[in-house]
Amino acid sequence: MTTALHSHHKVHIGQGEHFVTDDPDVVLTTILGSCVAVCLRDPALGLGGMNHFLLPEGAGAGADAGRRYGAYAMEVLINDCLKRGAQRGRLEAKLFGGGRMFDTLKDVGVANADFAERFLRDEGIPVVGGSLRGLGGRRVQYWPSTGRALQRAVTDSHVPPPVSRPPVPVETGALELF
Amino acid sequence: MPAAAAIHTLIVDDQASMRSLIRGSLQQLGFREFREAADGEAGLRAMIAQPAHLIISDFNMPNLDGLGLLRAVRAHPPIAGAAFIMLTGRADRELVARAVQYGVNNYLVKPFTVAQLKDKLEGVFGPLT
Numbered sequence: 001m002t003t004a005l006h007s008h009h010k011v012h013i014g015q016g017e018h019f020v021t022d023d024p025d026v027v028l029t030t031i032l033g034s035c036v037a038v039c040l041r042d043p044a045l046g047l048g049g050m051n052h053f054l055l056p057e058g059a060g061a062g063a064d065a066g067r068r069y070g071a072y073a074m075e076v077l078i079n080d081c082l083k084r085g086a087q088r089g090r091l092e093a094k095l096f097g098g099g100r101m102f103d104t105l106k107d108v109g110v111a112n113a114d115f116a117e118r119f120l121r122d123e124g125i126p127v128v129g130g131s132l133r134g135l136g137g138r139r140v141q142y143w144p145s146t147g148r149a150l151q152r153a154v155t156d157s158h159v160p161p162p163v164s165r166p167p168v169p170v171e172t173g174a175l176e177l178f
Numbered sequence: 179m180p181a182a183a184a185i186h187t188l189i190v191d192d193q194a195s196m197r198s199l200i201r202g203s204l205q206q207l208g209f210r211e212f213r214e215a216a217d218g219e220a221g222l223r224a225m226i227a228q229p230a231h232l233i234i235s236d237f238n239m240p241n242l243d244g245l246g247l248l249r250a251v252r253a254h255p256p257i258a259g260a261a262f263i264m265l266t267g268r269a270d271r272e273l274v275a276r277a278v279q280y281g282v283n284n285y286l287v288k289p290f291t292v293a294q295l296k297d298k299l300e301g302v303f304g305p306l307t
Contacts, residue, residue: 064199064202064203064292065291067195067199068199068288068289068290068291069289071193071195071196071199071289072288072289074193074195075193075196075238075288076267078193079238082238082240083238088192088240119195122194122195123194123195124194
């Protein structure tokens with residue numbers, strides 16, 4: 001393992017984004033407050049990726065609007081892995097984020113963390129590591145090719161404020177059939 | 179126009195969570211009869227074994243994708259008349275055009291709301307309430 005000496009190409013995953021790769025030189029990075037990042041990989045292929053999402057405002061783990069948004073954020077990551085040859089039955093996940101931020105009264109991070117855990121349980125994807133909930137933000141690095149993940153606590157001022165999303169997605173499709 | 183409760187629906191998606199969300203949304207709209215399949219191939223088998231009035235299918239699936247299921251259904255006379263709603267992602271405009279060509283009745287962009295699902299269903303079946 002030459003990670004410490006190796007020059008890695010960093011790909012930063014912002015809120016609402018995801019990225020999948022099998023390049024051993026790529027490290028995926030993100031900074032999380034109450035958002036959650038799911039790191040997903042197929043260990044047999046050394047291929048995987050990360051997303052970074054926040055459920056819509058006011059949507060708890062049981063709320064359908066939030067679940068629909070979160071399920072879509074997960075689906076695009078899973079589908080990108082499957083398109084590149086990953087097998088659903090081999091996928092494993094590490095979960096990060098869902099922290100309670102100091103400047104918020106509501107603990108929205110818990111809803112995001114609860115959703116991610118429930119989604120992976122429902123889909124039968126094992127969670128093999130990570131760090132959810134707790135106080136404050138995290139800086140996360142993830143190497144999809146090996147599954148190695150590093151987390152560092154960051155102070156509130158370093159965590160970008162989450163972009164609140166409307167509970168109703170705006171995209172309805174440009175092509176009208178009827 | 180059939181009442182929602184009388185419409186037998188087949189939900190086809192490789193994600194259990196998405197199938198559950200679609201089922202929950204349909205229940206909110208008064209639908210009562212559901213079956214589920216985890217890919218297009220299983221969906222086609224389910225339709226042939228017991229036809230449904232409505233298929234709500236994802237596009238990206240292993241074995242047989244949503245477009246393949248649509249084509250197979252339309253090519254099989256006993257089930258060819260089923261209403262078919264395709265679930266798509268944001269960047270799938272080209273797919274929608276191909277689905278129209280193969281006889282899709284409507285499409286729904288994920289993540290969708292119950293109101294959007296209702297609109298798409300009413301575009302096919304007429305008013306549900």
